Amino acid sequence: MKKFPILILLLTFGVLSNVDAQWTEAGNYVTLSSSSKNVGIGIAAPTYKLEVNGPTKIFGGQELQIDNADISFLFHDPGDIIYSMGVDVSDSRKFKIGNGAGIGDNTFFTMTTDGKIGIGESSPNAKLEVNGNQRITNEIRFKNTTTLKGLVWGASNWTATYSRVDDYGGNLYVMTDDYFYLAGINSSTGAPGNKTLTANTATGTVGIGTETLDPAFKLLVNGKIKAEEIQVVVDVPADYVFEDNYYLKPLAEVEAYIKEKHHLPGIPSADEIKEQGWQVGEMNNKLLEKVEELTLYMIELKKENEEMRQEIDQLKKKIK
Known part of the structure; x- marks a missing residue:
């Protein structure tokens, strides 16, 4: 027996008779409410224009098109909204995911129309911008033919103080326009501990065991040095x-x-x-x-x- 012609007939009859039409089979039913014009599939009293209780499938080659000022999907338990997902037309048509009742409420994922993604960042300026802590269990691999790649700390316009770790020609560079420190770590707070090595990239001076650098000396060591050989260049032997x-x-x-x-x-x-x-x-x-x-x-x-x-x-x- 083909269900769809009967379904259409029942819905039509329900609209014309101005009463609720209901089709049931093995405990499932379709409801059209004449008062609210809400449609329910698998639910007796729909409270939305279309409410489905059960799995839903759209066959390949078809599309689901929604036109509205703000387009959103809400995922929730009865009476308890969990996630909202949709397009915020009022905010440059950004696609957002949050845990509030409306688009833009408590947003934690944002994607712009030009493909930029923000996690914890509502206005990403890069392909991926994360505002918050990250944990990566495997490797991070950079593949780029330009000279601007690697890890960067600081402003995105390169004009303010920033630091960078990058690869050039198979060589690893640690770059900064200020001081570079190699230090221990406080296991309780994660803050830097004692500084083992201090380098001033502007003057090219390095200190080991000391933070007090003297531009007259390229290397300052506070402690003993052990070496097999030291070569000293003298101008006039x-x-x-x-x-x-x-x-x-x-x-x-x-x-x-x-x-x-x-x-x-x-x-x-x-x-x-x-x-x-x-x-x-x-x-x-x-x-x-x-x-x-x-x-x-x-x-x-x-x-x-x-x-x-x-x-x-x-x-x-x-x-x-």
Whole structure:
């Protein structure tokens, strides 16, 4: 038996007779209320223009078209609205999902007509904009042929202070126009803990174990350094000592200087070292200078000893 012609007949009869028409079969029924003009499918007393109690299916190739100022669907338990979903015509025809009775009430998902999605953000300015905490259990992968990709913190117009982590040519860049910190984390609050590394990207200075940076030094370390090898570049090596025009102070002059100053000529005093520190490159070169001067003094002493030995040998021969 075909149900639809009978259904149409019953609905027509109900409208014409100005009484409620009802079709039942195995406990299911269709109701047309002549007073409210509401239609119910699977419900005896519909309170909306169309109210369906049961699964609903629209076959492929067909469409469900709704024309209204604000287009919405409400999903709820009886008397308790759970979610609202629809198009907010008054707000640039954005598609919204919320947990209020109307479109725009307690909205947590927004999609604009040009494909931008906001979660917790009603006016997204990017393909995906999230206002709130996120948790991702798997990887985040960026695929972009432009130079602007990666993770960005700050204003979207690139004019204010911002930071960025990005990949360029297979190299990872951590970029900021202010200070960069590598720090521990407070496990209770999530706030930064002690700063292990501090970098000023404007001056190119780095501090390890200290936040106080000095633009005169590229690296400041508050603590001990252990290394297998350190290479220090010196502009003028100490080999100038062996040049013919180098003035090698007589030992008597060196002795007088030591008695007066209590340190070697050309070497900082103990007070100067305490105040200014030990400049590794400069001081190593000065120490090498003193070693080379000592070598020259030893060569001179050896010559003097040879001359004295010859004179002593000659005196011994005369005595014999």
